[in-house]
Amino acid sequence: MSEDARGDHQRRADALDRQRQAETRQAAALIEAFARDAAAAGIRPEALTARTYSGSGRVRTQVSGWYLKRDRSVGVGTDGAFYVLSTPGGLRERLRGTTLTPSDPPLELGRGARDGESLPLVEALRLRLAAGDDWA
Template sequence: MSDDWAAQRTEAARVQAERLRARQDVEHEEAEALLRDFVRAAAAAGLEPEPLQVKGYGGRGTARTSLRGWYLRQDRTAGVTTDGTFYVLTAPLTLVDRVRGARVAPQRPPMILGAGGKDGSSIELVAALERLLPGWRNTAT
């Protein structure tokens, strides 16, 4: 009986993990579509992109990147590039990174930036984009 119970629990956990991944995929796809629409609207509105930098963990310095785009958070820890790709702009920086520049990998965007962080540090992606270009959704069709 114990083996049967363990097998049932394992299967239940697997099914729950699959459902969570499916929900996360839907959220990421919605966020990716929002970012693509925003980039088109920003280009049409003439919103100038800027060079994006990476912040070191714990506020320890910054490093250049080859990326250009817009910061999504006021603390400059997330950004979107001119092609609609999302980046988390924090990393463990070495002295070499600070001098030569750092590379960051693109990530799938969330609908809420900073979710699970300190109170008041999260912001909905739509609100972050609206702060950058008010009314952009009306022009992104």
């Protein structure tokens, strides 16, 4: 690869990284605002669970908050952080629960999924807030 081609490749990679970081900052601000709005509206948070990678069960987590999708695959903690609710689900986790770490939130939930399974984050947050405690 020539020096010019390497430089072009690096510039494109840097531009994509800047775009991803900007989207993450925008999504994080939306998530934080949702957590504040949900608490202010009196929407009760619940103990979030994580699905095992095998899909065979759910595991307790240390996170309290709100599910954003009805399949309970992602949620927002009362701490204003975004969580992907999946875990390896070994015996220890099944017995003691799992510890989740916040993830960078996307501007579109399920991006790259099958048709009809993706949803803009702003719309998911709006729907969840509008549903109040009747999310079931």
